[in-house]
Structures are given as C-alpha cells and as structure tokens.
Amino acid sequence: MRIDRLLQRTIRTAIKAQGVGVHSGKSVKIFLKPAPPNTGIVFRRIDLDPVVEIPASVHHVVDTALCTCIGYQGQSVNTVEHIMSALAAFSIDNLHIDITDKEIPIMDGSAAQFIFLLQAAGVVDQPVQRQYFVVKKTVSITDEQSGAVATLSPFNGYRIDITIDYDHPDIPDKCSNAVFDFSLTEFVRRVARSRTFGFLSDYNSLRKKGMALGSSLNNSICLDDAAVMNRDGLRFFDELVRHKILDAVGDHYLLGYPLQGFFKGFKTGHAMNNRLLLAVLSDPDAWEIKHANELGWNV
Ligand SMILES: [Zn+2]
Structure with missing residues (x-):
C-alpha cells in the first residue's frame, strides 16, 4: 500500500472488533471510524453517558505500570499501545475509536489483528498536509x-x-x-x-x-x-x-x-x-x- 507522506489520512470505512481486556478479563468491543482532518486519534468511551472523549496524547498518560493508560475528564482507557502502534504503521492521523469498556482488547497480544483490521477498512488520504x-x-x-x-x-x-x-x-x-x-x-x-x-x-x-x-x-x-x-x-x-x-x-x-x-x-x-x-x-x-x-x- 502506497503511503503519501505529505497528506493526513484516515480509514475508508468503519470497522469493528471484539476481544478481552488483558487486565480486566472483560469482553470489549471497539469500533474504528473515519474522522475529519486535524481530529487526531480520539478514544470515545461509549459505555458512559454522556460519552467521554479521550484524545490520544502523551499529556494524557496517567499510568504506565503494566501498559500505557490514558485518561481525561476522570475516565481512562488502558492498553492503548498496540493499536496506536498499528495506527502509526499505517500513518493514520485521524480516527475515532469507540470502545465499550476501559481497556483495548488484547487480541493475540500483538498488533497483527489491528493491522488486519486497518487493511480491511482501507486507508484514504485527506486534503490537509501532515505534520x-x-x-x-x-x-x-x-x-x-x-x-x-x-x-x-x-x-x-x-x-x-x-x-x-x-x-x-x-x-x-x-x-x-x-x-x-x-x-x-x-x-x-x-x-x-x-x-x-x-x-x-x-x-x-x-x-x-x-x-x-x-x-x-x-x-x-x-x-x-x-x-x-x-x-x-x-x-x-x-x-x-x-x-x-x-x-x-x-x-x-x-x-x-x-x-x-x-x-x-x-x-x-x-x-x-x-x-x-x-x-x-x-x-x-x-x-x-x-x-x-x-x-x-x-x-
Ligand atoms: Zn506491549
């Protein structure tokens, strides 16, 4: 897959996956959805009412003991590092990641299934320059x-x-x-x-x-x-x-x-x-x- 390093990117179509949290042991669903330019990667805890948005940011890291956990407005999402790694690999700049619990599913313990998901969703360039x-x-x-x-x-x-x-x-x-x-x-x-x-x-x-x-x-x-x-x-x-x-x-x-x-x-x-x-x-x-x-x- 060709990557245009000049332009921002998101995924072509929404896609979902399900797995268990490695620490919670709970079943969790994630939904990856295209997002407009300059959105960044934003996790959304859709199990909460109202939904809490947690932007993926080094400034929001609240725990690094066993995984990387990011938190915002009193809520958090754990074990973000493997999906973030897959997003970095595909140069995805903008994405909404809706999640039904506070932990990204561990899948097989690697980034392989997130790579597979992103390949299936497809990637599109957006008409805004990457930084x-x-x-x-x-x-x-x-x-x-x-x-x-x-x-x-x-x-x-x-x-x-x-x-x-x-x-x-x-x-x-x-x-x-x-x-x-x-x-x-x-x-x-x-x-x-x-x-x-x-x-x-x-x-x-x-x-x-x-x-x-x-x-x-x-x-x-x-x-x-x-x-x-x-x-x-x-x-x-x-x-x-x-x-x-x-x-x-x-x-x-x-x-x-x-x-x-x-x-x-x-x-x-x-x-x-x-x-x-x-x-x-x-x-x-x-x-x-x-x-x-x-x-x-x-x-
Ligand atoms: Zn790891």
Missing part, C-alpha cells in the same frame, strides 16, 4: 533504580534501537538487541506479530491483585524460571525485543505526530517511553513541528 514531530537536539533520561536509559536524537527518518536485559536462561544475549528503521512494510514483516510477554512469577502476583485476568498463553508469551512456556514457542527468535519496539512505536505515536528521530532504549518500557517524551517536550529547543514538504524529502 511531523522533528527531534532537534539529543535528550536522554536514566532510571537510577533499574539502570534503564532512553535517548531521542535528531535523525533523518525514524529509527528505534532497543536492548533488553533479563537475567533468564531462555533469553540469550543474541535476543537482546534489535534495530528497526520505520516503514509499514518492515513493521508488518518484522514487528507487528510480536506478542506481549511476562514472567510466571509476576503473573501469579498480579492475579492475586485482581489483574492480568484476561491474560493467557493465547495472548501472551509467558516465561517460567527456565523457559518459554508457550507450546509453540516464539514467533521470532528475538520476539521479546521486537515487542519492545512495537510498544515504543505505539507510545511514541501519542505525540500526536509521526516522529522524526532516533530512539535508543536500554531496558526501557512504557514508563521510560513516556518520561522521555515529556522531557523532550519540556525543552522548546529540542523539537519542532514541521510539514512533510519542509523535511527535504524527495516525495
């Missing part, structure tokens, strides 16, 4: 406790380089780093099918707290002390770090614009992704919004 979030200066943050480091630097394109570091016998060193140069084709080929993952020890304690109620081996990779527990194993030898890339693409898309920059992450997750974006935004010299035709591309 991009351009990183102008390197900004880096660290987390003293975990040793995590996240950096955004100027870059002619959108590149993600993530290293994970788990002391686990089934995650050898070769699985710990991946670099991704953003394009729809590469996203679909290398990233979209990678699933969320967790450790059995964490899963048991989350269950006791009434969380991860919808989690299963059908929608998550689970590792016990020795190995991956899923009977069919991994979809890619480095599926875990690929999923970290998937999450980062989704979290970055909460900027409200496609990113032009180089993200480098060591032991990063949703919390670091959000902290880094807020750190960049807090420095007016570190970024600017530009139209595509100002980026010097041969389009």
